[in-house]
Amino acid sequence: MAKTFKVKLIKSVIGSNSSMRATVKGLGLSKMNSSVTLKDTPSIRGMIFKAKHLLKVEVNKNG
Numbered sequence: 001m002a003k004t005f006k007v008k009l010i011k012s013v014i015g016s017n018s019s020m021r022a023t024v025k026g027l028g029l030s031k032m033n034s035s036v037t038l039k040d041t042p043s044i045r046g047m048i049f050k051a052k053h054l055l056k057v058e059v060n061k062n063g
Helices: 018-026 042-050
Strands: 003-009 035-039 055-061
Touching: 003 042, 018 042
Parallel strands: none
Antiparallel strands: 003 035, 003 055
């Protein structure tokens, strides 16, 4: 069973620094309310933690 995250961009990156914008883009999010499903890895967790104030995260457990 591999855990996945459903990540949604709920706040704009306008006003954020360039590294925050790059992190959000690296997660595969480009526009507001866009969402993507990502595997649970340490690098993805770190990226989510860095931009947690801009994101909504749901944990999915695939059976």
